Amino acid sequence: AEYYKNPLTTIWVGREPRIIVQDAWVASDLLEKRADIFSSRPRFVVMGDVIDATTTNQTTLVYGDRWRVHRKLMTNDEVAQLALAVMEAVNYVVPGYFLMEAVPFLAKLPSWIYSTPSKIGKGAALFSQYFYLLTQEGANAKVPTFGKTLLKAQPEFNLSDKEVSTLASNLIGGGVDTTSSTMLSFILAMAYFPDVQKKLQAELDEVLGDNRSQTWDDVDHNLPYLIATVKEILRWRSVTVLAGIPHANTVDYEYKGYFIPAGTNITGNLWAIHRNPRDFPDPDVVRPERFLNGLENAYPNQRGSNPFGYGRRQCSGQPLAEQGLYYSLGRIAWAFNIEPGLDENGNEVKLDIFAFTNTENMRPEPFKVRLSPRTPKIKEMILAEAQTARDELRIYDIETKVTIKEALQAA
Numbered sequence: 001a002e003y004y005k006n007p008l009t010t011i012w013v014g015r016e017p018r019i020i021v022q023d024a025w026v027a028s029d030l031l032e033k034r035a036d037i038f039s040s041r042p043r044f045v046v047m048g049d050v051i052d053a054t055t056t057n058q059t060t061l062v063y064g065d066r067w068r069v070h071r072k073l074m075t076n077d078e079v080a081q082l083a084l085a086v087m088e089a090v091n092y093v094v095p096g097y098f099l100m101e102a103v104p105f106l107a108k109l110p111s112w113i114y115s116t117p118s119k120i121g122k123g124a125a126l127f128s129q130y131f132y133l134l135t136q137e138g139a140n141a142k143v144p145t146f147g148k149t150l151l152k153a154q155p156e157f158n159l160s161d162k163e164v165s166t167l168a169s170n171l172i173g174g175g176v177d178t179t180s181s182t183m184l185s186f187i188l189a190m191a192y193f194p195d196v197q198k199k200l201q202a203e204l205d206e207v208l209g210d211n212r213s214q215t216w217d218d219v220d221h222n223l224p225y226l227i228a229t230v231k232e233i234l235r236w237r238s239v240t241v242l243a244g245i246p247h248a249n250t251v252d253y254e255y256k257g258y259f260i261p262a263g264t265n266i267t268g269n270l271w272a273i274h275r276n277p278r279d280f281p282d283p284d285v286v287r288p289e290r291f292l293n294g295l296e297n298a299y300p301n302q303r304g305s306n307p308f309g310y311g312r313r314q315c316s317g318q319p320l321a322e323q324g325l326y327y328s329l330g331r332i333a334w335a336f337n338i339e340p341g342l343d344e345n346g347n348e349v350k351l352d353i354f355a356f357t358n359t360e361n362m363r364p365e366p367f368k369v370r371l372s373p374r375t376p377k378i379k380e381m382i383l384a385e386a387q388t389a390r391d392e393l394r395i396y397d398i399e400t401k402v403t404i405k406e407a408l409q410a411a
């Protein structure tokens with residue numbers, strides 16, 4: 001983005017153009033203001049055809065009624081009940097990562113010539129079967145589960161087993177890595193920018209003291225600096241550097257002399273957009289004031305950033321993700337002082353705010369910090385609250401009996 005100084009860059013992957021939008025305002029013109037036509041998905045060879053997700057997964061479904069059913073089923077209160085596990089980031093949407101995207105017929109070659117597609121396809125089928133079995137098992141539990149909701153919805157919406165499976169597994173695939181990476185970026189930022197940490201703690205101390213930890217009501221009404229800090233972290237090191245999953249337009253579109261044929265793969269470069277010094281002066285400095293009393297600098301949407309993507313296709317887990325972040329990060333800052341870790345000689349290590357993984361969902365490389373309870377009373381309180389949480393969640397503490405082996409037999 002810096003080199004070409006052009007708001008739209010086309011990368012050719014074989015004969016397929018990939019448009020990368022480098023500028024907040026142009027991204028908004030296309031993906032937000034014309035969300036009526038830029039809310040579909042392009043053809044994905046690996047992330048779609050090879051893993052048989054093109055017609056079964058919300059993330060890859062083209063814009064339309066089937067996609068609406070998936071969104072509807074997912075934005076259900078019970079989703080918030082789910083426990084999430086970690087899934088490794090894969091570089092499905094990085095242009096040029098898979099040769100198959102440029103030369104789709106490679107995906108059709110026999111596996112003795114080119115084995116990657118069949119390996120990925122088999123892995124995905126196994127994964128899908130595993131999640132279907134887990135959903136069935138979850139549906140049989142005594143407690144309310146999302147599995148119950150999904151299996152009840154299956155005949156009503158004529159969902160295939162694969163669709164049920166992706167609806168369940170997307171919560172993990174879409175939700176875990178993104179949320180936990182943001183939490184890590186927050187911890188890194190607090191250790192690196194102690195003044196921000198102090199301001200945040202001053203607000204938490206004023207509202208809560210060390211008498212009680214925060215409630216949902218505090219999050220909703222009393223903690224504007226916390227909300228601004230979380231927004232700033234989501235901007236500062238947006239997990240999805242290329243805005244998650246590319247969009248595609250459903251009809252041909254002309255924009256300021258550029259012709260964008262229907263079905264074009266188009267995505268926002270959040271790393272560039274959120275660090276453009278015109279919109280965010282000193283972009284690598286964490287400064288929640290950018291979002292504190294309205295927006296400090298103009299931005300094409302009210303939120304002032306796009307960490308959850310664009311328009312109608314915006315992340316369907318956003319409310320869950322934001323609530324989780326406000327709650328957990330507020331508590332971390334209230335409960336602990338966060339400082340750089342110590343090396344073997346007892347000296348503070350130097351933290352690197354640019355040491356992030358080179359993946360489409362990025363997270364900080366491992367770093368050393370010290371977290372110490374801020375007062376003995378707080379320490380007591382967090383231990384007691386942890387015990388209460390464990391007790392309350394015990395009803396979900398059921399060991400799964402489904403194994404990958406069973407999934408392999410059924411796949």
Ligand code: HEM
Nearest residue numbers: 058059171174175178179243244308309310313315317321
């Ligand atoms: C900090 C946390 C998160 C971030 C930064 C994030 C970011 C994103 C982005 C940028 C997109 C692409 C949107 C677009 O195409 O314009 C997306 C889509 C999606 N996210 Fe998230 N996400 C987060 C948490 C979650 C959670 C917790 C869940 C599930 C519970 C989730 C599930 C999904 C799904 C299913 C989609 C595909 C939506 C569709 O294609 O219609 N995400 N997310």
